[in-house]
Amino acid sequence: MSLPRFIGEKEGNYLVLKDQEYNHAVKVLRVKQNDLIEINTFDGNVYLAKVEDISKNQLIALSIEKIPIKEEEFKITLYQCMPNQLSKIDEIIEPLSQLGVYKLIPVISKNSAVKEQDVAKKLEKWQRIALNSIKQCKRPFPLIIEKPIKLYNIKSNDELKVVFYEKEKQNKIKMLMNKTFKTVSVFIGNEGGFKEEEIEYLKKEGFIPLSLGDYILKMETAIIIGICQIKCILEN
Structure with a gap:
């Protein structure tokens, strides 16, 4: 028990x-x-x-x-474009903790109706949710939640960088099978998706656009499926 x-x-x-x-x-x-x-x-x-x-x-x-603590074999950083209803983030923090995501970075994109100061006001609540969730999933440290950042200011040095893009039709997660990564940046859009110029910027920063399938997913669904797919690659 x-x-x-x-x-x-x-x-x-x-x-x-x-x-x-x-x-x-x-x-x-x-x-x-x-x-x-x-x-x-x-x-x-x-x-x-x-x-x-x-x-x-x-x-x-x-x-x-x-009690022995299992050392993390890899670290996933989620760059998440902020939805118009920030309460949606309240609901995804606990699943992110359970999935072992290392860090959450709120992102302000062109389709974000909220401002950085709106997000900053929520950080304390989100950090409290992350702290409480580690007791249930029994991870040793909580999900790190950083201050919001604008999309065009993003710089990542992770070994693998992917952006799940609703208009991408060719590149899929299977192209990364049998490869090993210790640090991964995952970028997921909000309900408005990405502008094409944002994707072009991210590609220049080393992000690989990937498809999550033929259908347009809700943000919350895309987050869970995207992280699970990445974990399947990392744990392969």
């Missing part, structure tokens, strides 16, 4: 949950004394621990052992 995981602090041989993590453990999940739990101390370590004491404002657990 999978044990619940929390974010806490290490104090000697003990691990401590406070504030929101304490409330989630004690008041929501009803963790009790002598229960086994997992605690991520955000320093690259995750511990199996046994609950020793629960007071009014903190939970103290004794560290039993470190």
